[in-house]
Amino acid sequence: MITEISLTEIAKTTRQAAQKSAVLSTEAKNQAIEAVAQALIAAAPKILTANQLDCQKAEADGIAKPLYNRLKMDEGKLNSAIAGLRNVATLPDPVGEVQIHRELDQGLILKRITCPLGVMGVVFEARPDAVIQISALAIKSGNGVILKGGKEATHSCQELVAAIRQGLATTAVNPDAVQLLTTREETLELLKLDEYVNLIIPRGSNSFVRFVQENTSIPVLGHAEGICHIYIDKLADIQKAVAITVDAKTQYPAACNAAETLLIHTDIATEFLTAVAPILKEHKVELRGDAPTRQILPSVKVATEDDWAREYSDLVLSIKVVANLDEAIAHINMYGSGHTDAIVTEDEEGARTFLGYVNAAGVFHNCSTRFSDGFRYGFGAEVGISTQKLPPRGPVGLEGLVTYKYQVVGDGHIVADYSGKNGKAFTHRDLD
């Protein structure tokens, strides 16, 4: 069993390795990613055998089917994870980007340059292929990573991390930049290491994310809930409204960007509900409505106050009829989780109002909430979706795993020369 002291040692080692990664060239990092890909291919038999062991144990323990499916890793899944890893090598390097380049005075130059965060602690559930994706993102962003997988995936994760570290051994990235923890106790200790860990990324249930947020002073990147809304405006195109609603609810109901609540303008409620209800029924969606909804569709269950604040993550949809756009926006800003909310309307002015006033990371017009995703946005890869107000917000890719520093280069410049009545003035001239 690993003690607290040795976990601190692991974190220190990771930090040291990460400090070297921070200044590597894009080429060196991409070479490291390719070396990891080759090591994973070579270790595939071992990895798949370890995964079979995990799966047998999970079956014996009577693990739930969806969790089992996420745990199971066949050759196809492994190959696609390796393809994803190689894709990260093709993405632009998020480190070293010059965000500000400014002459403060003659010979005194300010640059704001992106740099890695340091060490990320990533705690995830069953899916062992997450190890590959997260390691790729950590290497490319010049960070170190301490991974903690679910206990049901222990053997798989161990073989994966062993292969990744072996791949790194011959590269410019120190293998200690990627570490694996295996016990639950270590997760709790990890959350205390604010001296060495710069960001915690919990990937799991809402209650787990909330637990992490409440038990660490390290910044946490995660979304607590995805309560997404679709508002069908009185000037909505019914056909688009039906297609978007069905897609947002049924295309993948377990996703955080699936819709949970439908708001409908009273003027269009009968026409729209009559059109959409049979199709939702075909998709086996359970509807829960307020009183006006149930006047139109009497067979619908009653929606209570609880329903407006719930992420079903399932084929259930709550429905509320609203008097106007303002009421829809107020409802969303009260009950929404700031993830993604959409309006369906042909009225440009109404759409502008909705996109402006709704407080969410994603505000959509005439398209499905399911587009709220790093791959669909063209970020190449994502570590998750953040519903926090401060950046990084929304889908977080490589860009969200870096920070910046201000570099000022002078030639003996001192502040005394710029102070007092006869002090020199700054030029503050932006350079290319």
Place this chain on the structure above:
Amino acid sequence: MITEISLTEIAKTTRQAAQKSAVLSTEAKNQAIEAVAQALIAAAPKILTANQLDCQKAEADGIAKPLYNRLKMDEGKLNSAIAGLRNVATLPDPVGEVQIHRELDQGLILKRITCPLGVMGVVFEARPDAVIQISALAIKSGNGVILKGGKEATHSCQELVAAIRQGLATTAVNPDAVQLLTTREETLELLKLDEYVNLIIPRGSNSFVRFVQENTSIPVLGHAEGICHIYIDKLADIQKAVAITVDAKTQYPAACNAAETLLIHTDIATEFLTAVAPILKEHKVELRGDAPTRQILPSVKVATEDDWAREYSDLVLSIKVVANLDEAIAHINMYGSGHTDAIVTEDEEGARTFLGYVNAAGVFHNCSTRFSDGFRYGFGAEVGISTQKLPPRGPVGLEGLVTYKYQVVGDGHIVADYSGKNGKAFTHRDLD
């Protein structure tokens, strides 16, 4: 006495006002700032009288001189604060900036646009003129602000906020966007209002900032300490090194960007210390050195382990002789607070290593750490300097008071069309 419930009401009201501010045009916000300036000018006699009252009370209470000086507001100080306010109107609007503009597919357009954070809670000490600057920044960034000044400045703050709100009354900005709290109990309650307050900005002593960080789940923008270093490399120009050291330590020793520790390459230690010590002595700087330093300057006090981790904020400087650049970087990364650290050297390669490896918001070459400041960087105004690792980091101006949202506009686009084997591909084409 204001109860918890009524503070929640104040926060709700601020939030509602802020939601309106979020969508105002730049012109409307600038007009509001000008109206505030005129209201402050009209209320000047009242404000100055209130300040005299605060000052008399403070003198009777035997307040410390530096605090008294910060509290005292004469006509000149008020006018210069009003000039600063008007300057904020001339700064670029941080809201509505398009950071990403991308076609995801034909007719499906992604934009990432900056938007206000919502409501800021700002807790500050004596200086009543801070009310004016912070209100200006809040109005321009489209945020609401709940201000809590020090109790010694109560009358001044009340008159200032009354004038500001009166100025806003005839503008597009709802006066409720600027609120004032006056009791200490309210500060504690404010820290609990994570549902309504999006960012806490504590401006005060290090221990106060730490107290705030440990007692709220709302994001905190603040720096815990400014332990800034100057490393004099063996290839330093002695004249520049002396001037920079003297400026960084003595130009304003109470500032967080003043230097606390001097690291000197062993090869240049005798030459440099012999040159700098008499000048520092003239400026009444107390020196504390390690053993090699005291061999060169026997009269210097002993520096203990405690000294390396201390922000003196005073005319005291600790000195350590190091074997090489790596040792200097390691010392800074261990004891520094991530605020600002400088290298003095004529060796470009060494400077690059230093700027790359030192983990600080400001990494400087051949200039004084005192340049680490929003005004000097050309940000126009700042709310403070953040030593956190995640952005906003370093001096935080208007840009640090906004977040962003992802807008996606389609024409009935659904994710089902982009899924499965025959799914459409995204174009991911960046637009102007």
